[in-house]
Amino acid sequence: MVKKLIAVSAICLSLGLSVATPVLAKELPDFTELAEKQGDAVVNISVTQVVQAGSGSPFQGMPDDEALSEFFRRFGIPGFPGGPRGPGNSQQPEYKSQSLGSGFIISNDGYILTNAHVVREADEVIVKLNDKREFKAKIIGADRRTDVALLKIDATGLPKVVIGNPEQLRVGEWVVAIGSPFGLESTLTAGVVSAKGRALPQENFVPFIQTDVAINPGNSGGPLFNLKGEVVGVNSQIYSRTGGYMGLSFSIPIDVAIEVSNQLKVSGRVARGWLGIGIQEMTKDLADSFGMKNTEGALVAGVEKGSPAEKGGLEPGDVVTKFDGKPVVASADLPRIVGATKPGKQVPVEVLRKGSNKVLHIALGEMPVDKDEVSTSAPSSTKSEDNRLGLTLREVSPQQRRDLNGRNAFVVVDAQGSAAQAGIRRGDLILALNNTEVQSLEQFAKQVNAVPAGKTVALLVQRGDNTLYVPVKIGK
Numbered sequence: 001m002v003k004k005l006i007a008v009s010a011i012c013l014s015l016g017l018s019v020a021t022p023v024l025a026k027e028l029p030d031f032t033e034l035a036e037k038q039g040d041a042v043v044n045i046s047v048t049q050v051v052q053a054g055s056g057s058p059f060q061g062m063p064d065d066e067a068l069s070e071f072f073r074r075f076g077i078p079g080f081p082g083g084p085r086g087p088g089n090s091q092q093p094e095y096k097s098q099s100l101g102s103g104f105i106i107s108n109d110g111y112i113l114t115n116a117h118v119v120r121e122a123d124e125v126i127v128k129l130n131d132k133r134e135f136k137a138k139i140i141g142a143d144r145r146t147d148v149a150l151l152k153i154d155a156t157g158l159p160k161v162v163i164g165n166p167e168q169l170r171v172g173e174w175v176v177a178i179g180s181p182f183g184l185e186s187t188l189t190a191g192v193v194s195a196k197g198r199a200l201p202q203e204n205f206v207p208f209i210q211t212d213v214a215i216n217p218g219n220s221g222g223p224l225f226n227l228k229g230e231v232v233g234v235n236s237q238i239y240s241r242t243g244g245y246m247g248l249s250f251s252i253p254i255d256v257a258i259e260v261s262n263q264l265k266v267s268g269r270v271a272r273g274w275l276g277i278g279i280q281e282m283t284k285d286l287a288d289s290f291g292m293k294n295t296e297g298a299l300v301a302g303v304e305k306g307s308p309a310e311k312g313g314l315e316p317g318d319v320v321t322k323f324d325g326k327p328v329v330a331s332a333d334l335p336r337i338v339g340a341t342k343p344g345k346q347v348p349v350e351v352l353r354k355g356s357n358k359v360l361h362i363a364l365g366e367m368p369v370d371k372d373e374v375s376t377s378a379p380s381s382t383k384s385e386d387n388r389l390g391l392t393l394r395e396v397s398p399q400q401r402r403d404l405n406g407r408n409a410f411v412v413v414d415a416q417g418s419a420a421q422a423g424i425r426r427g428d429l430i431l432a433l434n435n436t437e438v439q440s441l442e443q444f445a446k447q448v449n450a451v452p453a454g455k456t457v458a459l460l461v462q463r464g465d466n467t468l469y470v471p472v473k474i475g476k
Helices: 002-014 032-041 066-075 254-267 284-289 308-312 333-339 398-403 417-421 441-449
Strands: 042-052 094-105 111-114 124-128 134-136 138-143 148-152 174-179 187-200 203-211 223-226 230-238 249-253 277-281 298-303 319-323 346-353 356-363 391-395 410-415 429-433 456-463 466-473
Touching (some): 032 042, 032 223, 138 254, 203 230, 203 254, 203 333, 230 254, 249 254, 298 308, 308 356, 319 333, 391 441, 410 417, 417 466, 429 441
Antiparallel strands (some): 042 124, 094 111, 111 148, 138 148, 174 223, 187 203, 223 230, 298 319, 319 346, 346 356, 391 410, 410 429, 429 456
16 A cells, blocks of 8 residues: 555656645554553442342242252252341341442542442442452442442542543543443543533433443443543443443533532432422424424423422423523423522522513422432431441431321441341331330430340331331340
8 A cells, every 4th residue: 555655646746746745643542641540549349239039039030940949959059049048037038149330539538439329229338449458338328310429448548530620521532431341450441522411311410421432331430531630520321232332331520420429428418409390392393382493491391389499480381591590401401400509599590481581589499309319328327326236327317207207217327237137238217116116316225225135126127118027136
């Protein structure tokens, strides 16, 4: 090929024709320095969860085969059909489910960011550093709506990442992911930013960064770097029809993740603004019917009774064009802007109503907590006085108490010892002790202290929509 190009050039010169200077392609970036400097701040996360074989067992639904049961009895596989029973539960066998993810250190004293789905319902979280040290991590809090979780390990002097500005990212810019796909630690993959501000179904609070960086199971929770070595995102999702990488990866902008982690660190939960409306996308046909020149804005399809929106004067058919001074271009913009606004703040809301522009002033409420979203920790968390059950508990939030029809309960922040052996795990709600409804952490501790060592108490536990009594033996 080179010889042919030289020959063509010689012919052109002999004929007196000009030869265009070839445009040299820009060199591909070198990621070696980035990997060497930032790799130590990326961690591997191993999660263990105790699962009852009757719910989620890999052998659930298999035919009752006598030969298969004999196989399990002979080889003694815990928690599987015919095998030994799980600890503390003679009725339903248990087994340990393990999964892997990634994360990165954001402070020298051991705070780590990862995805909420990586550590959700975990009974134990182990963080492995690049230097092979391992630590048991505490889950400070997890926010399902943004898929962000904050962990803490007991270590100091750790390497940490540098936080970048995702607003400065440009489509086509090179980015790099470091993580543990399929458990392969410190794996680096590279690609470009494919789109910004991407809205995904059921993900109303995150303007995702879309890339073509290879992301696979185990990469979840790992950092997305720009070429300066700054973290600009948290790798969270992929689009796939096979379960593997197909060129569509999505990352949470780091500014969103840091804001969530700051709230988790302070209060163990995330407080979001709430309007109480249902919205839909403004199409061209709808815009024409409303006499609008464009399709910008969020169409209010419904207003909840007694909500901040109703009290502030919002009506079905209004088109929200600005909220607190921020333009609402697409309907997906509004939930993100509202959610990022402090509850209780009174904000101006610009709407188009029957062809006329109006400005409403609405005092935001606080978004209700999902029933399946339980904060795992908070500064107000209080351990029982001598922790004889192995439980770390805290009071439920006001919203959770409303969901329980005013009934009091304690959230299990951590379960160890006899409580863990009995099957109680983080996120469970403790409703009663020996048929007596719980009132306060102090009273609960006194009731536990009054039971002699070696005796068993019955705890009424709610997990999801189910309640059951769990017998727990009192420790010494």
